[in-house]
Amino acid sequence: MLDLQQAKKRMEELTALVEDYSYWYYVMDNPKVEDYEYDRLYHELLDLEEQFPELQSPNSPTQRVGGKTLNTFEEVRHEVQMGSLQDVFSTEEVAAFGQRVKEELPQAQFVVEPKIDGLSVSLEYRDGEFVRGSTRGDGFVGEDVTQNLRTIRSIPLRLKDPIPFLEVRGEVYMPRESFEKVVAQQELSEEQPFKNPRNAAAGSLRQKDPKVTAKRYLDIFVFNVQQIEGKELLGHKESLDYLKEQGFHVIPSYLLCSEIEPAVREIEAIGQRRGEYPFDIDGAVVKVDNFSQREELGSTSKFPKWAIAFKYPPEEKNTKLLDIEIKVGRTGALTPTARFEPITLAGTTVSRAVLHNQDFIDQREIAVGDIITVRKAGEIIPEVVAVAEHKGENPVFQIPRVCPSCGSEVVRDKEAAVLRCENVSCPAQVLRNLIHFASRDAMDIEGLGPALLEALLQREMIASPADLYHLKQEEVAAIDRMGEKSAANLMAAIDRSRGNDLGRVIFALGIRGIGQRSAILLSQHFGTMDSVMAANVEEINAIDGFGEIMAQSVVDFFAGENNRLQVQRLKDAGVNMTCLNKPQSKVLEGLVFVLTGTLPTMSRNEAKEIIENLGGKVSSSVSKKTSYVVAGEEAGSKLTKAQELGVPILDEAGLLTLTQGQ
Known part of the structure; x- marks a missing residue:
């Protein structure tokens, strides 16, 4: 048994080793040790922290899994504005930018780098320790998302050099592979899938529960020094080189150019290889390298004069439609999917796209064998834009009137443009029903994801949600990659769900x-x-x-x-069948609210839930029947209409006061 001093020394050794191995794995993509060795050291550190909690550091590698659930995100005021860049859409505009810079500063050099399509954040370090991370917000005020950022393993929790202060700016993104996994899970659960990796990254980073963020496999590229004390940096490339030395995952393939012509060529080269990146980019950035020259050039009221962002146009291609396949969803909806000859879009090979419903097919007169035009919506999700050429004699495709999974007759939904199989025992619907049943917003059975549910179905251990409550721990433990501890945790989660409201x-x-x-x-x-x-x-x-x-x-x-x-x-099976969460008050009963703009500490959905739980009603439009409009930042036409109609306007604080009956 180690004493306090021995434990402290060993924990410092383990922390250094785990951090070093994490850097080589997550930042350099070149692991130093096997996963088994990393896991062994990690769990030794975890065990020591449990034995000596007074020695645990908030920046320990073990704290990346996510801390306590957050009620709100605190406001953060940026000392250095996190501004945006002027967009340009042609290489001629890039050349004109370079010419303007050179006319004023003939010795100026340019740095060209890919523009990552993600969520901009600030990371702050004091004495080499990560102390705070925040979103860009409006450039002046953002939100404190420190706990969620700690879950991103490529963010160093301590720097190589313990300089007094450093603030850097980076872009949090979701790699394509992670995005595809998340969307596949959402589709299985019949949730509304994220539209693109950027939306996925933004939604994941603003989760109130950091453990959810930790499961989304986010990453970050750091691309700018906002503030620094204890180190002098003269230019952008020098700062990126320094940040790389400190352990940051810096923006890839940045190139220093003495003239604008090679910068234009690099923009074109980035565009050609953008599909090779394992992440999305939405352009390329050209910046003047020297910091003092940037100050000389200055800024307009909106943008700095020393940088521009080049945006690539969307790419469309024609291909032959080979077949239309039908998938049956959790609610029995039959969804057609186009299968076409593979094409390369935005650097990736695609061969399938969802056709939504019969109306979508009819409007475009899509028939198997046609030449169709396909593009990537948001640079990630393939979509059929139109029929470029009708080929052959095939008629417009009709979704079959029998379920391809169980053979039951399907019916058209009266309220939606979908055909539906209404056989609740349809095999295609069982897995999706189970995924929905166990999901966080439903029974919230932690650890019971799509892969495990599929394994349980394949082994015929379950066939319906009620079967979950009759599982045996030893049988679950025998499933691949489970084991006794995971099985015990799952059984505990299933048991807890019996007490749900x-x-x-x-x-x-x-x-x-x-x-x-x-x-x-x-x-x-x-x-x-x-x-x-x-x-x-x-x-x-x-x-x-x-x-x-x-x-x-x-x-x-x-x-x-x-x-x-x-x-x-x-x-x-003991599942609760009574209401446990009856509303405590009807203080807002009879009142109609409209929500608009961004509230400082809560989302509109959270505000809606508060209002409805207290008996109020939330409407999507302003009328004479509206009791109050709750307005946040960037409130739009709803606020204007409320002012025209004389409807009382509340801010978030006013709403909270009203909920207390004051």
């Missing part, structure tokens, strides 16, 4: 058209699952926020014998 259980059942909020309203209005199941359309439709279609969907669901059986099996 009725609203979560209703949402987890996957009733068509019933989202989280609607499920909570059903729970709070009826109080028990038995009462919900016994309710008729008129009784459900009487709930504020429901319509006849939603009410009919609930009644139809519980009219199904198989669905009622599943509920009974969940009840028999």
Whole structure:
């Protein structure tokens, strides 16, 4: 057993080793040791921190997995503005920029680098230790996302040189491979998938729970020194070289050019190889290298005069449509997917694109064998733009009227342009139903992801959500990559889910058209699952926020014998069937709110939840019936209309005061 001094020394040794191995793995992409050796050292450090918690550092490598859930993001005022650059769209404009610079400063040199498509952040270090990270925000004020940034393993938690102060700017991004994994999981869960890696990175970095951020495999490129004390840097390339020495993942392939002509050629070269990068870029940046020359050039009211951002145009190509395949989703929706001859777009090979529904196909008159025009929306998701040429005699494709998975007859949804298989036992729907049931917003069974659920189905250990509550720990432990500890954690998570509120259980059942909020309203209005199941359309439709279609969907669901059986099996397994979260107050009852702009400490969804939980209603448009408009930064036309109609306007603080009945 180590004493305190021995433990301190060993923890310092382990920290240095783990940090060094992490740098070579995550930044240099050149691992020094095998994963087994890294894991052994990491867990030794973790064990010592548990034995000697007083010695644990907030910048320990073990703290990258995510800390406590955050209630709000604190405001951060940037001492150095995180500004934006002027966009240009032709090489002629780049040449003109270079000429203007050279006329004023003939000795000026330029640095050219790719422009990463991500979320701009600031990282601050004091005495070599990472102390704070924040989003760009409006350039002057951002949000403190330190805990989430700690989960990004390529961010050094301590520098090689413990200089008094350093602030750098970087771009957090999601690598394409990570993005594809996240989107695949979202599609399996029938969640709204991220549109592109940039949206995915932004959404992941602003998660209230850092553990969620940690699972998104974000990365960062650092590209600028904002402030520095204890070290003199004269130019941009020198600063990037220095940052690389300090352990940062710096912007790739930056090139110093004495004239603008080679800078233009480098922009063209970056454009040609942009598909080779494992991340998205949306352009290239040209900057004057020397910092003192930048000061001489100065800025306009909007942009610095010493830099520009070149934007690449979207790429479209024609290809032959080979086939249209049909996928059955969790709710039974049949989704057509085009399969075409492979083409290269934005540097990657694509051969498939979603065609959405029959209306989408009819509008474009798409037939198998046609030459179609394809592009990448947001530089990542392939989409069919149009038919370039009709080939052959094939008619416009029609989605089949029988389910390709189970053979049941499909029906057209009255409220949406989709065809649906209504067989709840359809094999194609089982996995997606289970994924939804276990998801964070439903039963929140941590550790029960798509891969494990698929393994359980393949081994015939489960066939429905109720089967989860009859799993045996020793059988789960025998599954590849599980083991005793993971199995025990999973069983504990499943057991915890028995105590969830009725609203979560209703949402987890996957009733068509019933989202989280609607499920909570059903729970709070009826109080028990038995009462919900016994309710008729008129009784459900009487709930504020429901319509006849939603009410009919609930009644139809519980009219199904198989669905009622599943509920009974969940009840028999000890799953809670009563409302535990009844609203404490109706202080906002009868009031109608409209939310607009960006609130300082909460999202609009969070504000909406607060209002609705206190009996208020949130509308999407301003009218004479609106009680209050809650306006944040960059509020638009809704604020203007409220002022015209004389509707009272609140800021976030005013809303919170109102919720307290004051």
